[in-house]
Amino acid sequence: MPSDGSRRGSDDVRTTGFGDLLRRHRREAGLSQEGLAELAGVSVDAIxxxxRGRRRAPRPHTLRLLGDALQLGAPDRAQLAAAARRDGDSPRSTLRPPPVPANQLIGRSTELTETGRLVGERVTRLLTLSGPGGVGKTQLALALAGGIGHKFEDGVCWVPLAPIADPAAVAPTVATATGLHPLDGARLVDEIAELVGRRKILLVLDNCEHVVADAAQVCGVLLESCPNLxxxxxxxxxxxxxxxxxxVVxxxxLPELEQQPDASPAVRLFVDRATARGNAPREQIEQVARVVRRLEGMPLAIELAAARTNVLTVEELATELETSFGILAGGASTAGPRQQSLEGAIGWSYELLTAPERELFAELSVFVGGWTLNAAAAVLTGTTTPGPRERAETLDLISRLVDKSLIRVSRDGGIGRYDMLAVIREYAADRLAASGRAEEVARNHATFYLSLAEEAETNLRGANQGAWLDRLEGELDNLRAAMSWSLRTESSAEAIRLAGGLWLFCYLRGHYAEGGGWLERALALVDGEPELQAAKAKAELGAGMLAFLQCEYDVATARLESSLAQYKKLDDTAGTALVMQRLGGVARERGDYLTAENLHCQSYDLFESLGDRAGMAWAHNQLGFVAWLRGDLEIAARRCKRARDSFRTVGDGEGLAWSLISLGTIAQYGGKLVEAEExxxxSLALSQRLGYREGVAWSLNQLGIVERRRGLTERAVHLLDESLAEHRDLGDRxxxxxxxxxxxxxxxxxxRTEYAAFLLGAADGIREVIGAPIPEIEKADRAATRRAIEETLDRRAFRAAWAAGRATPLSAVADGYPGPSAAPDRSTRL
Incomplete structure (x- = not known):
């Protein structure tokens, strides 16, 4: 029978803690801590x-190592394992909780719903909130952790990585946040995994970008080892x-056009932060909308802008931001350097780039409104046609910048397109300027877009017209930048070629004034260089055409006649025929139908000599146009039908739209309203599909007349108002x-007789200024309207309304004629 002392010894072993038991066995084995550590293959600090009980008991694998090193028998191993289990049942380590947000999160309900589903329902075990600095990743993570934290039984652990500078500190920082006292650096991540075990925890790693490799290594191990993490x-x-x-956060x-600005989350954030500083912008919501649009909805930028309302009005702030983002500083004093200024936020990302990434990042700032891979490779290499190797190298660098949230990518139309937020682009442009290579890169950029414009020009007639128009429209900001560079540097060859290559696009897409301005400035740079004579002839043709479209007939005639002389000198038959066609258009609008017909007939003969079916079709259509304006509907229909059939064959969308407009107009003047409408x-659908604004405006005009002839005046007003807005915006008086x-x-x-007189007066004033009479076909309707007005109004009232119309600028005519008393409600002016 055992003694009482023996029973007490057994009880002592049964209740002894793991640490005490391990120490007893080590001493009985005659080993120091260093000796045991060496035999077991663990660190001395771990032993x-x-x-001392400063660590949780080890996992079974470590227990086996200790048992083998101590040469324990089965009973002693069982006792050691039991002690380990008892210690493992002790209270869990304390996790570092997420900080309490200083401000309410505004406008992120969609983001919270989507990310909450991914993490809270364990659709994914690792979710990375990505995006550029200042987009609000940390604030979203805080709100998300607060919203779904209850789904993690063992809690949420917040690990702030922004303060650490040494990547090797990632694992110790995670260990500390999980409540582990890190001692064994070699196995620290494994020890964290042992600590977490099967616990259901949400681990939040905030700001990983500067230690991304080490953070990734920690995440990889923990996800493999901890099934509920x-x-x-x-x-x-x-x-x-x-x-x-x-x-991607x-x-x-931003505020949409059809909604109240204060419904926008970006506007609400600005208002909230400005109000918190005692500067509530209650009466300046439209200006607030202007500010947040300029800042593209970036939360940090909005908060920094709102901070400036202590010294600037919102309108002053909006004006300052139009030229620079440099005033966006002055964040909270408790925030890190990255959050105290926009430059600091972007600079943090820039400093993490490699040298090749920095170089490309700076060079990409030359693009305005985005770019394609081919464009980036061309600018980077200085060639207009980069090869596969250059494209692959550029793609790799762009991919890295996309992954680092400095570049955005879109995939519309099956083509990848890239761009930068405006605030990031300004920072990149500063880096490019500092490098001393800004002019070289701008030249490469202009060279590429000159090549694109000239390639597009050859495709703006024919089956691919719509696609090329869309492509140039998508690159319009870059084309403007290239044009600006060529004019600023007085690069005459580039300027005249680029402006000349774009005039047809400017016509078709309605950029009359802008395209005309480019051509006139480019022509002013050219001083008789023989090698530029063909380019000058084309540019003068374009300048004349765009001036004609804006009813500057004298300017148009001078430019077109100069172009005609040059094409004849160059023995360019196609150019000569095209200029004659444009001169015929000027004569047509001035009411000189005989001259117009002669010019179009000469143009037809020249195109026929070249076998140019498209040119011949255009001559037929122009002759038909003159015929119906003159009132010869039968001849007009015959000509325009031939043109329509040819345009369908050659695939000329613009020509087809015009022939359909002419045929529809001929039908409506002939009383065939159903045919006219069809x-x-x-023509309207085709013009809208092409983005051909003149075609849209004319189609709406003639459809309005069709509805008026049917007696549907309300519908007619709607269509005619739309047409007037288009023609007015184009500059077609x-x-x-x-x-x-x-x-x-x-x-x-x-x-509405007084208003009718006002409108006739306005039209008469316009015709007097531009020197263009009423077309013959329209005279009968106009005369009948005037007679009806004069029969209704007394002479004095008629003269007053007529004079008011003549004195009113076209841009203000739509506001209506108020008459001698009060202005009518604009919505019912007709």
Missing amino acids: AALE SILATSRELLRVPGESVY PPLA LLQE WRSASVLEELATVAQERK
Whole structure:
């Protein structure tokens, strides 16, 4: 029978803690802590921590190593394991909780819903919130952790990585946040995994981009070892861990045109932060909308801008931001350097780039409105046609900058397109200027877009017209930048070639004034260089055409006649025929139908000599146009039908739209309103698809006349108002006058006689200024309208309304004629 002492010894072993038991066995084996550590293959600090109870008991693998080193038998091993289990049941370590947000999160309900589903429902075990500095990743992570934290039974652990500078400190920082006292640096990540075990924890790693490799290594090990662990990371760069899901945090939604500005989250954030500083912008919401649009909804930029309301009005702030983002500083004094200024936020990302990445990042700032891979490779290499190797190298660098949230990518139309936020682009442009290579890069940029413009020019007639128009429209900001560079540096060859290559695009897409301005400035740079004579002839043709479209007939005639002389000198038959066609258009609008017909016939003969079917079709269409303006509807129909059939064959969308407009107009003047509507609806749809604004404006004009002839005056007003707005925006005063006269007819039919007189006066004033008479075909309707007005109004009232119309600028005519008393409601002016 055992003694009492023996029973007490057994009880002592049964209740002894793991650390005490381990120490007893070590001493009985005659080993020091260093000796045991060496035999077991663990650190001395780990042995010391286990014996002193500063660490949780080890996992089974470590227990086996200790048992083998101590040469323990089965009973002693069982006792050691039991002690380890008892210690493992002790209270869990304390996790570092997320900080309490200083401000309410504004406008992120969609983001919270989407990320909450991914993490809270364990759709993914690692979610990285990515995006550029200042987009609000940390704030979203805080709100997300607060919203779904209850789904993690063992808690949420917040690990702030921004303060650490040494990547090797990532694992110790994670260990400390999880409540582990890190002692064994070699196995620290494994020890964290042992600590977490099967616990259901959400681990949040905030600001990983500067230590991305070490953060990724920690995440990889923990995800493999801890089956119930979920990780939420915020990083400007992806972690690239197997199983990682990425959520790109977007800027805040901007105010849409049809909504009240204060419904926008971006506006609400500005108002909230400005109000918190005692500067509530209650009466300046439209200016606030202007500010947040300029800042593209970036939360940090908005907060920094709101901070400036202590010294600037919102309107002053908006004006300052139009030229520079340099005033965006002055963040909270408790914030880190990255959050105290916009430059600091972007500079943090820039400093993490490699030298090749920095070089490309700076050079990409030359693009305005985005770029394609081919464009980037061309600017980087200084060639207009970069090869596969150059494209591959550029793609690799762009991919890295996309992954680091400095570049955005879109995939519309099956083509990858890249751009930068405006605030990031300004920082990149400063780096480019500092490098001393800004002019070289701008020249490369201009050279590439000159090549693109000249390639597009050859495709703006024919089956691919719409696609090339869209492509040039998508690159319009870059084309403007290239044009600006060539004019600023007085690079005459580049300027005249680029402006000349773009005039047809400017015509078709309605950039009359801008394209004309480019051509006139480029022509002023050319001083008789023989090698530029062909380019000058083309530029003068374009300048004349765009001046004609804006009813500057004298300027147009001078430019076109100069172009004609040069084409004849160059023995360029196609150019000569095209200029004659444009001169015929000027004569047509001035009412000189005989000269117009002669010019179009000469143009036809020249195109026929070249076998140019498209040119011949255009000559037929122009002759048909002159015929219906003159009132010869039968001849006009014959000519325009031939043109339509040819345009369908050659695939000329612009030509087809015009022939349909002419045929629809001929039908409506012939009383065939159903046929007219069908033809005009077809031309309208085609013009809208091409983005051909003149075609849209003319189609709406003639459809309005069709509806007026049917007696549907309300529908007519709607169509004619749209047409007038288009013609007015284009600068086409000749057609604007005709639309005003048609609106006068509708007004008279709706018993708005004074207003009808006002509109006729406005049209008459326009015709006098531009020197263009009423087309013959329109004279009968206009005369009938005037007679009806004069029969209704007394002479004095008629003269007053007429004079008021003549004195009113075209831009103000739509505001209506108030008459001698009070102005009518604009919505019912007709």
